[in-house]
Amino acid sequence: MDLRIFTEPQQGARYEDLRRVAVAAEAAGYSAFFRSDHYLHMSGSGLPGPTDAWTTLAALARETTSIRLGTLVTSATFRHPGVLAVQVAQVDEMSGGRVELGLGTGWFEAEHTAYGIPFPPLKERFDRFAEQLEIVTGLFATPEGRTFDFTGEHYRLEGSPALPKPVQSPVPIIVGGGGKKRTPALAARYASEFNAAFASVEDTAAAISRVREACAAAGRDASSMTSSAALIVCCGRDEAEVVRRAEAIGREPAELRENGLAGTPAEVVDKIGRYAAVGVERIYLQVMDLSDLEHLDLVAEQVAPQL
Structure with a gap:
């Protein structure tokens, strides 16, 4: 299972915040640093404001040496x-x-x-x-x-x-979404990767199946398509640390366990295994607290080696 870091800077982040996360992710051994492409926050104040995605990636291209960017x-x-x-x-x-x-x-x-x-x-x-x-x-x-x-x-x-x-x-192209007709067809034609974002195991399995069917209809080998998921992560060595990290992003541990990858390293490994069983080969870990670099290290040290 390939683990990547995924950030949401529109919620409020300076370039320096993103640089620190990207450099830390590279040092910890994650394969990629990704960011959303949005200009408006979806909760909270959004301060200090958004950053442009491709301006950010251009700078990070010179600040990093091996981690992929997208x-x-x-x-x-x-x-x-x-x-x-x-x-x-x-x-x-x-x-x-x-x-x-x-x-x-x-x-x-x-x-x-x-x-x-x-x-x-x-x-x-x-x-x-x-x-x-x-x-x-x-x-x-x-x-x-x-x-x-x-x-x-x-x-x-x-x-x-x-x-x-x-x-x-070619440059790898990622297409995602829950559309049942056009999205799978476009993925089969243009994408090297299909991404199911913030979906349950069952919905992710259904989406991957539709894309595989679209590949077959287009005469493409479905194995040439990487299947990925994006899920929020909130991992802690113990329950107190899970609660602390959940509170830092304004979420409840029970809700995060239901809708994302939350809990102890063992719990997170088990949940990732359920996604792997339906064909997911890569997971984008949505990290919401960009100041908590120890979170990245914990997942790299105690989750990744078990996958």
Whole structure:
């Protein structure tokens, strides 16, 4: 089981907070540091305010040496696909080929309203998302010296030099969500990884099954798709430490045990095992208290070796 660290900086974090977590995660042996791509907090004050995802990852590309870096997930409503392709390729070069792109439709209407970003109806967001996946992957795959053209309902590119090129070929693409038709089909066509976020074991199993069926329908070997989950983590050496960490993020231990990975290392290992049994190969550990670096060390030292 591959363990990755996943942060939610829109809840209130400075770049330095994220840098410390990324460096600590690398030192502890986690395979990746990921962050959400949001501009508005969902609870609390949000102070000191949000940080931009790709600006953050560009800086972390130079502050780290081995840990992979990515978004879970970038909203297709935030950036034009041509601009996004340039950003991702540049950060991939800056990191020496360690970037992964999670891309989604966008869902949080309030942040769009707050920052003047158009928020179309769901069908249009899905249509734009599909076009962005085709454009970004098409730009990356276009050989040097050739141009890329695309004509869709929402985007049109003519004679693009499709530059710069990322170091990786291809850049790993992550698609996630609970959609029952379009999401699995898009994952089967474009993604190297499918992510089920904050879902129960049963719902995660169903989502993975739909993606595998979509792969079969597309003539793709389902084993070429990595299946992952994202879950909040709240681990403690004993119950007192579990309670302390839950209180620090304003949650109840019982609720966290039900909806995430919470409890002693043994409890967390057991819960991860249930996800592994339905096909999950990678877990993004949502860490909400960015000041608690000992939490990362505890999971690395007492959970990871048992998986």
